[in-house]
Structure formats: structure tokens, C-alpha cells
Amino acid sequence: xxxxxxxxxxxxxxxxxxxxxxxxxxxxxxxxxxxxxxxxxxxxxxxxxxxxxxxxxxxxxxxxxxxxxxxxxxxxxxxxxxxxxxxxxxxxxxxxxxxxxxxxxxxxxx
Amino acid sequence: xxxxxxxxxxxxxxxxxxxxxxxxxxxxxxxxxxxxxxxxxxxxxxxxxxxxxxxxxxxxxxxxxxxxxxxxxxxxxxxxxxxxxxxxxxxxxxxxxxxxxxxxxxxxxxxxxxx
Numbered sequence: 590x591x592x593x594x595x596x597x598x599x600x601x602x603x604x605x606x607x608x609x610x611x612x613x614x615x616x617x618x619x620x621x622x623x624x625x626x627x628x629x630x631x632x633x634x635x636x637x638x639x640x641x642x643x644x645x646x647x648x649x650x651x652x653x654x655x656x657x658x659x660x661x662x663x664x665x666x667x668x669x670x671x672x673x674x675x676x677x678x679x680x681x682x683x684x685x686x687x688x689x690x691x692x693x694x695x696x697x698x699x
Numbered sequence: 700x701x702x703x704x705x706x707x708x709x710x711x712x713x714x715x716x717x718x719x720x721x722x723x724x725x726x727x728x729x730x731x732x733x734x735x736x737x738x739x740x741x742x743x744x745x746x747x748x749x750x751x752x753x754x755x756x757x758x759x760x761x762x763x764x765x766x767x768x769x770x771x772x773x774x775x776x777x778x779x780x781x782x783x784x785x786x787x788x789x790x791x792x793x794x795x796x797x798x799x800x801x802x803x804x805x806x807x808x809x810x811x812x813x814x
Contacts, residue, residue: 622803624805629807630736630788630807630808630810631805631806631807631808632742632790632792632805632808633805634802634803634804634805637802637803675742677742682747682755683730683747683749683754683755683797684730684747684794684797684801684803685730685732685744685747685755685792685794685803686744686747686755686757687734687742687744688744689741689742689743689744690741691740691741692741
């Protein structure tokens with residue numbers, strides 16, 4: 590069974606800082622998701638990756654399949670980025686059969 | 700922007716009671732999922748549903764759980780006889796496509812409290 594580890598568990602940053610959240614997994618995957626969970630609990634999908642790099646606004650996600658590692662970067666962080674960021678991986682099952690990490694709680698101070 | 704809607708946002712029930720959680724996926728989506736998150740723990744996959752049948756389910760999704768798409772728009776999760784440990788946030792998600800090309804869209808969740 591795939592183990593998904595995220596680091597750090599908690600992260601506090603000052604507004605404007607560059608942020609990196611890391612995700613490692615133990616078994617080969619077909620896709621990796623980065624999700625954002627709001628303080629109220631709702632989940633938003635940020636990226637789905639199977640290789641390389643994706644960028645959306647201030648967010649960048651990268652994946653290294655050989656090293657079984659992905660990173661989520663936030664440039665010019667803002668207090669509204671404060672949330673829990675969750676990495677989830679898909680093995681060989683159906684698309685929605687994901688194994689989730691514990692999440693990284695990010696707090697961006699003004 | 701289209702969204703996945705879930706009702707109720709919060710339900711409190713007595714142990715042993717049946718609960719139905721409702722989800723309205725995005726209208727042109729074909730793949731539907733349920734997940735749960737016990738307070739303070741990871742999100743866990745429960746079940747995938749496509750073409751009016753379960754395509755995959757986890758060990759958690761035992762005989763007390765069932766899913767249904769009763770009318771072409773709703774997607775429900777039924778818990779037959781709730782236990783204390785069923786207290787969790789339940790998330791519905793949908794996607795237009797399967798495989799590695801279909802982005803997942805999540806609802807805001809339904810919080811279930813079993814007393």
C-alpha cells in the first residue's frame with residue numbers, strides 16, 4: 590500500500606514569502622493531486638500531475654516520478670493562501686481511488 | 700462556475716439510525732466519488748461510481764454503506780445503521796472523465812455527528 594508523507598506538517602510564513610510544501614510516496618503512481626482544504630472544510634483541487642510541472646497563477650506544482658516526490662510552491666504568499674494543502678496519489682485503481690497525505694497547514698501572516 | 704453541492708451541511712443523528720447524505724454533481728460529469736474525513740485525520744476514499752454501478756470501493760465501504768443515483772442528478776450515500784465511529788465529514792466529488800485526464804471537483808462536505 591502506498592504511503593504518502595508530507596512535510597512540513599505546519600508552516601507559518603510572512604506575506605510575500607516563497608513557500609514550498611513537499612510530498613513523498615512509496616509506490617509508483619499514475620497521478621498525483623494537490624488539494625486545498627479551506628478552514629471551513631471544503632476541498633478544492635489545485636493540480637493533477639502525472640509528470641513534469643504545472644503552473645496556475647502563483648502556484649507551481651512539480652513531480653519527479655523517479656524520486657517519487659512532488660512539491661507545491663506558492664510565490665508571493667498572501668494571507669488568503671492560509672489553508673491545509675493536501676497531497677493525494679492515485680495508484681492503478683479508478684481515478685478517484687486516492688491515498689491522501691495528512692496535509693500541511695499553512696498560515697500566512699500579514 | 701459549476702459546482703458540486705452537498706446537503707445537509709451538518710446532520711446530527713442517534714446511533715443506529717439511518718442517514719442519507721445528498722450530492723448533486725456537476726451536470727455533465729459521469730464519474731462520482733465519496734470520501735470521508737474523521738476529525739483530525741486524513742481524507743479516505745470510500746467509493747467510485749460510474750455508469751450506474753460501483754466501480755471501486757475501499758475496505759471502509761462495508762455492507763452498512765450504499766450509494767445510489769436515484770434520479771439522474773442526485774448521488775446519495777446511505778449509512779444504514781450509524782455507529783459512533785461514522786462521525787466524520789463526508790465529501791462528494793465528481794469528474795467529467797476517468798483516467799488521468801479528469802479533474803476532480805469536490806463539494807463542501809456534509810458533517811455527520813453520531814451521538
